[in-house]
Amino acid sequence: MENMVISIDGKTVSCRAGTSILEAADQLGIRIPRLCHHPDLKPFGACRLCLVEDEKTGRLMAACVTPVAPHLAVQTHSPRVVNHRRNIIRLMIAEHPESCIVCSKGNRCGLRQVAAQYGVGETHLYPMANARPLEQANPFITRDLSKCILCGKCIRADHELVAVGAIDYNHRGFRSRPATVHEADLGASECTFCGTCVSICPTGALALKGGAYVGTPVVESDSVCGFCGVGCRLAMGAAYEKITEVNPAGGPDSVNGATLCVRGHFAHDFLNTPKRLHGPLIRTPHPDTGESDLAPASWEAALCRVSDRFRRIIAQSGPQSIGFLGSSKCTLEENYLFQKLARVTVQTNHIDNGGFVSGQRLVMHLDEKTGGRWRRNPLSWLDSAESILVIGADPNHSVPVVSYYLKRAAQRGVPLIVVDPRRTELVKWATAWLRINPRSDLELLNGLAACLLERNGYDAAFIDKHTEGFGLYRYGLSSLNRDRVCRMTGLEKSRIERAADLLHGKKISVVVGHGILQQQYGAHSLGALINLSLLSGGFGVRPAGFYVLIRENNAMGAMDMGAVPNLLPGRRSLTHEAVRKSWEKAWKTTLSPDPGLDMVRMIEAAEKGFLKALYIMGENPVRSLPESDRVKKALQKLEFLVVQDIVQNETTAIADVVLSGAAFSEKGGAFTNLEGRIQSFSPVVSPPGLARADWWILDSLGGKMGNAAPYGSVDKIDEEIRRLVPMYAQLDGRAQGWIGAEQPNGAHPISFSAVVSTEEAPVAEDFPVTAIIGSQRYHLGSGTRTGLSPRIRAVDVQARAEISPQDAEALNVSDAGRVRIVSHCGELTRDVRVNGDLSPGQVFVPTGVENNSALALIGLDALSGARPAGWKTCPVRLEKVD
Secondary structure, three states: OOEEEEEEEEEEEEOOOOOHHHHHHHHHHOOOOOOOOOOOOOOOOOOOOOOOOOOOOOOOOEOOOOOOOOOEEEOOOHHHHHHHHHHHHHHHHHHHOOOOOOOHHHHHHHHHHHHHOOOOOOOOOOOOOOOOOEEEEOOOOOEEEEHHHOOOOOHHHHHHHHHOOOOOEEHHHOEEEEEEEEHHHHHHHOOOOOOOOHOOOOOOEEOOOOOOOOOOOOOEEEEOOOOOOOOOOOEEEEOOOEEEEEEEOOOOOOOOOOOOOHHHHHHHHHHOOHHHHOOEEEEOOOOOOOOOEEEOOHHHHHHHHHHHHHHHHHHHHOOHHHHEEEEEOOHHHHHHHHHHHHHHHHHOOOOOEEEHHHHHHHHHHHHHHHHHOOOOOHHHHHHHEEEEEEEEHHHHHHHHHEEEEEEEHHHHHOOEEOOOOOOHHHHOOEEEEOOOHHHHHHHHHHHHHHHHHHOOOOOHHHHHEEEEOHHHHHHHHHHHHHHHHHHHHOHHHHHHHHHHHHHHOOEEEEEEEEHHHHOOOOOOHHHHHHHHHOOOOOOOEOOOOOEEEOOOOOOOHHHHHOOOOEEEEOEEEEOOOHHHHHHHHHHHOOOOOOOOHHHHHHHHHHHHHOOOOOEEEOOOHHHHHHOHHHHHHHHHHHOEEEEOEEOOOHHHHOOOOOEEEEEEHHHHHEEEEEEEHHHHHHOOOOOOOOOOOOHHHHHHHHHHOOOOOOOOHHHHHHHHHHHHHHHOOOOOOEEEEEEEOOOOOOOOOOOOOOOOOOOOOOOOOOEEEEEEEEEOOOOOOOOOHHOOOHHHHOOOOOOEEEOOOOHHHOOOOOOOOEEEEEEEOOEEEEEEOOOOOOOOOOOEHHHHHHHHHHHHHHHHOOOOOOOOOEEEEEEEEEEEOO
C-alpha cells in the first residue's frame, strides 16, 4: 500500500494511504480532542471536536473521518479551529444538565475534560433544557439521557463490537436518542447487559446501577477477570480498599478490547460481600455442650494445627491417606506451590482441581492425541478464518467475548456452522444451523468428513506431510452408513451435504464447548473433530484455530502447573521415568510413579474411609459436584478437612480449619487463558482483615512442615517455574506472554482416529425427555461467587426450566407454571419458561441457581469411571406441579 508524507502543525509524518488525519496526529504525539471516536470503532464524525484546518485551502475537516492525502498540511490548533471547538463545546453544555457534582462519571467525563481544556465554564447561551426521566428498569444500568451528547458510541459498540443490535437511534432532531425498538426496556430487548455501552460512554448518560460508591475511584489498576477461560483484561477502580467498579482495560493487544460480559462487569460484588472470610478459623468444641463450631484464630495457630494434624495422619495411615483439591481459579504460582506441597512435602499424588468437573480429562486426551499443538490459538485468528464450526458450545452464555469474535467473523462473510440441539443466540448469525438430536455429534462429524472425502474437499498435501493413518481412516469412512447418520442426527441428507459444501476446500476453525467435553462420547467426538480439522489442512496452521471453551479462568494453568493426579508441571507424564527423575533431581525428593486419585475418586475414598484428610483450596465441591448430600457426608467422614477460600460457603461450613485467602484483585500472580495467553497482574486493594494471598498461606504452611527455604514472593516462584517449566519461559511479570511448545515431539505427525459410531440407546419409557444441563450468562459453574452479587440475583428469569410449546401444552402448563423434573438419580422443581426454540422432548435446566440444584439430576458416577456417562444430558420425565 502506498505511503505518503503529510504535515501536521509543521511536523512531517509518513503514513499509509487510508490512514485518517487523527491517526496520523496520534503517531506524532499531537493530541486532537475527540468525544465520538474510539480506536475499536469505525470513525463516525459525530462530535466534530476533531476539526482541523487545511493550511492551503482553509477548509475545516473532521480529522477522524478524513483520510490523509499527498502533500497535505493541516493545523490542529489554529485560532479558527479553537474558536469552532469552543462553540461546539458551548452548544453541548447548553443542553447538558448542571449535575457534575453528583454525576457518577466524575472527573472522567469526556465533555467535562474537554471543556476544562478549552476554558469553557459559562456558555453565555440560553439553556436548552433536555429533561429526560431516569430509566432504571433493570438491575445493571441506569440511563440518564439528559446527559447524552449523541456521540453514538454506545450504538456503534453494540453493533460493531458485541454484535447484538439491541439499541439504535430513535426519532430525529432534538428528540433523537439511543433506544431499543419501540422504546422497550433493555430487559425486554436482546441486550445481554455486557456493560460495554457504559464503559464506552464519555458522559454520565449511562451508569452502573447498584454501586455503593458514586464518583471517580480513588485508584484504578489493571487486573485479569477471574470468571471464565477468556481472561479479559480489567480496569478495576477502588476507594477505601474496596472495589467500586470494573471496566474493560482496553488496549490493542488485550483479548477483550473494549468489551466485557455481564459477569465481568457486574458480578464482582462478591469481592465486598459480608460473607468474605477475614481471618483463619479453627473448629473448637464448646466446653458445655460438646458441640463444635468455627472460631477465629491466629495464622500461627491455624497453620500449626494443619501441620500437626497432617504429620499425625501421615504417621498413622501414610501419605496416601491425604488428598489435595486445588483450584482452577487460583494463580499459576499458587497451583504450582499447591501440587509441590502435596508431592514433595506430604508425598502424595492425590491432587486435582475444579477443572475436573468441566472436562479436564478430555483436554488431557486432546493433548495426548496432538502433542499439545492446539494450545496456542489467539482468538484474533478468527478475524481471518476461512470457515468456522461451532459444536457443543453456546458461547453467548458461557464465554461471551468469544461469541463477539464469532459474530464479527460472520458479519464479514465467514461461513459459520453451528451444531446444537437448541436454537442458541449464535444461530441468528450462522450460515447453517445443524439442529441435531442430543448425543449425536459423533455421527454428524463422521458424516461431514465422509462428504468431504467423497467430494475431494480435503487438503491432500497437508495430510501427506503432517498426519498418519489416513488410509485406515478413509477406509473406515467408506463403510459409513449415511442413512444411519441421518436417522441418529435427525437431519436430512441434504442439510449435511450443504454444510460440507460450506467447508469444502477451506481450513476449519473449530470451536468446541462443554456439550462435547461433558458428554458420554466426548473423547470419540474430539477425535472426530481432530480428524475433520486434519482433513481441512487446518490443525495447528494459522488462521485455523482449535478452540476449547474452558469455563474456569485458570483451568489450563492449573493443569500446566501439575495440579492433576497424573501430570507433573509442564504437562509431563508422571509415569514417564525420565521425566519423573528430572523433577526428583530438581526438587531433591523421590516421587511415586503411581497417578493419584481424581476429584470424584477422592470423594469416594473419603466415603469408604480410605482417605483420612483433604486440603481444598478455592473450590466448593459440596455445591459444584452432583449428589451434594453424598459429597457432604463423605467430607464429614474425614478425620481432618482444611478449606482455603475467600467466602463462607457450603464446604467451609464443615471444615475443621478454614484458611482465609485473598481474591484475585487482592494479590499478584498470573493466569493462563484458553488461547494459551499468560497474563500477569498485581493487587488492586489489600485483602480484608487478616486474609492472605493463597501463595503466602501455602508458602507459610510449607515452612511449618519442614520446607527449608520459603519463597517469600511471587517473583521467586515465577523464577523457579521459568527454570523448570520451559513452556512458561515468558512468565516474567510482564502484562502478558504466551506459552511455548509443551511437548518435545510437537512436530511429529498426528494420527487420524479410528471411525467410531455411537450406540443407539432405546428411549426409556419412564424417562422419555432429554434434560440439557447448561449455564446461562449470569452464572458460570456452581454460582458460589455470582450468587453473591445482588445485581445478578435480581434477574428473575434465570432459574426457569425451559420446555417446548408442545410439551407445555401436553403438561397443561404455561409461563410461570411449575414442573417437577425427575431422573433416575434425583428430582427438582422449577418454574417454567416456554421456549419455542426447543424441540419437543427436551428441557433445558440452568446451573448455578437455587444452590446449583440442576446437578441433582445426575450422579457422581456420571463423571468418573473408565467410561463416564457424562452429565451434559440425562433422561428425565416432567410432571406438572399444581
